[in-house]
Amino acid sequence: MFMFLYNILFPFVFIFFLPALLWKYIRRPGEKSNYKERFGKFSREKLERLYPFRGCVWLHAVSVGETNLALTMLDAWIKEEPNRKFVLSTTTTTGQEIAKKRLPPGVELIFCPIDFLPYVAKTFMILRPSALVIFETELWPNLINCAKIYNIPIALVNARMSDHSFPGYRRFRFFFGSIIRKFDAICVQTETDKERFLTVAPDMKDKVSVCGNIKFDQHAPAHLKVPDLSQWFGCAKGPFVIAASTHPEEEVFIASAFQKVRKNHPEARLLVIPRHAERGAVLKKSLSDLGLKVFRKSTDQEIPADTDCLLADTTGELQGFLAASDIVVMGKTLAGNTEGQNIIEPAMLGKAIICGMELKNFRQALEILIKANSVIRVANEQELVSAMEKLMSDVTFRTDLGKRAQDAIAANNGATAKNLEALKKLPFGEQK
Numbered sequence: 001m002f003m004f005l006y007n008i009l010f011p012f013v014f015i016f017f018l019p020a021l022l023w024k025y026i027r028r029p030g031e032k033s034n035y036k037e038r039f040g041k042f043s044r045e046k047l048e049r050l051y052p053f054r055g056c057v058w059l060h061a062v063s064v065g066e067t068n069l070a071l072t073m074l075d076a077w078i079k080e081e082p083n084r085k086f087v088l089s090t091t092t093t094t095g096q097e098i099a100k101k102r103l104p105p106g107v108e109l110i111f112c113p114i115d116f117l118p119y120v121a122k123t124f125m126i127l128r129p130s131a132l133v134i135f136e137t138e139l140w141p142n143l144i145n146c147a148k149i150y151n152i153p154i155a156l157v158n159a160r161m162s163d164h165s166f167p168g169y170r171r172f173r174f175f176f177g178s179i180i181r182k183f184d185a186i187c188v189q190t191e192t193d194k195e196r197f198l199t200v201a202p203d204m205k206d207k208v209s210v211c212g213n214i215k216f217d218q219h220a221p222a223h224l225k226v227p228d229l230s231q232w233f234g235c236a237k238g239p240f241v242i243a244a245s246t247h248p249e250e251e252v253f254i255a256s257a258f259q260k261v262r263k264n265h266p267e268a269r270l271l272v273i274p275r276h277a278e279r280g281a282v283l284k285k286s287l288s289d290l291g292l293k294v295f296r297k298s299t300d301q302e303i304p305a306d307t308d309c310l311l312a313d314t315t316g317e318l319q320g321f322l323a324a325s326d327i328v329v330m331g332k333t334l335a336g337n338t339e340g341q342n343i344i345e346p347a348m349l350g351k352a353i354i355c356g357m358e359l360k361n362f363r364q365a366l367e368i369l370i371k372a373n374s375v376i377r378v379a380n381e382q383e384l385v386s387a388m389e390k391l392m393s394d395v396t397f398r399t400d401l402g403k404r405a406q407d408a409i410a411a412n413n414g415a416t417a418k419n420l421e422a423l424k425k426l427p428f429g430e431q432k
Helices: 002-027 035-039 044-053 064-080 093-102 117-127 141-149 166-171 173-180 191-200 250-262 277-288 318-324 344-348 360-371 381-393 395-410 415-424
Strands: 057-061 086-090 107-111 131-135 154-159 185-188 208-210 240-246 269-274 294-296 309-311 327-330 352-355
Touching: 002 141, 035 107, 035 117, 044 086, 044 107, 044 117, 057 064, 064 086, 064 093, 064 131, 064 154, 064 415, 086 093, 093 107, 117 141, 131 141, 141 154, 154 415, 166 173, 166 191, 173 191, 185 191, 185 415, 191 208, 240 250, 240 318, 250 269, 250 277, 250 381, 269 277, 269 318, 277 294, 277 309, 318 344, 327 381, 344 360, 344 395, 352 381, 352 395, 360 395, 381 395
Parallel strands: 057 086, 057 131, 086 107, 131 154, 154 185, 185 208, 240 269, 240 327, 269 309, 294 309, 327 352
Antiparallel strands: none
């Protein structure tokens, strides 16, 4: 009865959210050439490419972060089972672009269909997968229910239940519990995540296991494209400070602190990489109002000789800019933001990191870095100014901080192998 009502009501709810979806499609960058696959429409050429992949393992990731995890898992899985067929899907155009650039040979890429039964069913008919593997927490009823109809195993990998989402899952556990029970394996990141999943679905004890966070296993690509910052900043020697994966209010907060420190370090330069690139136009004005000479990477053509702030409102370049920078100020941790972005990424690159006091979505990673004395936390702008000043003035301290962060992350590797071991125990259907 629930699925019947869900599919009856879905078109009306979808129409309500359609303007926001169109706005994201238009404003957000990324790979869009095959976006119609979200509506179950595949080109003839794509159908011909997908036909040999019938019986594949279908891996689904939402956006950039989950896509990187899926690619890490794919690399490991292909090494162990080179003859198994894989198809990767993403929800967002940015995730699609990342996947397209880094997709292992022999793996096909599609957009995940919107969770309306005709679209989902058509994609299942095309792929006829032998298993469905979902990264983190994407609980779409039709996607999961179709997998059960096809009688194939479903796994949730690198799963977590955040502080923000847990109350909702618990309050509506009559709904979410019924979806969670359809999974054959749920590999969670921490004991806290396990407790939360079992609060929603207590009878899943035998299927929920703690396998760690695959983000700890990620490595910079062998041929990582590290940009030459001199093309924007000329002969400036740095240090180069990057405000990474920032959210509203943070850019001005960080840039204001940077301007104060820069009085003693005129060679310093700032890079701003917003989490959502479509905010570029607004950000350029806000940063320029602070007196910074801003170059907006996505639209500006001529690079002024005196540029002191690069606004990289683009997709898929964060890791390269992190590698090129000296000091990382982690986004979604300042100016009232506490959920956090992926602090593991700059740590694995050996960068000196500044962040806010709390990262709810990366609590485990933050605790590891704090224990290793390899991160600087700040509570306000004055502390941010002091932290920047210390890191800019003391190169040895800056280098040691980054090395300790890198070593701390490396010491917690191994989640990919644990997740993969759990997946290989699933009762896979036959590859067609």
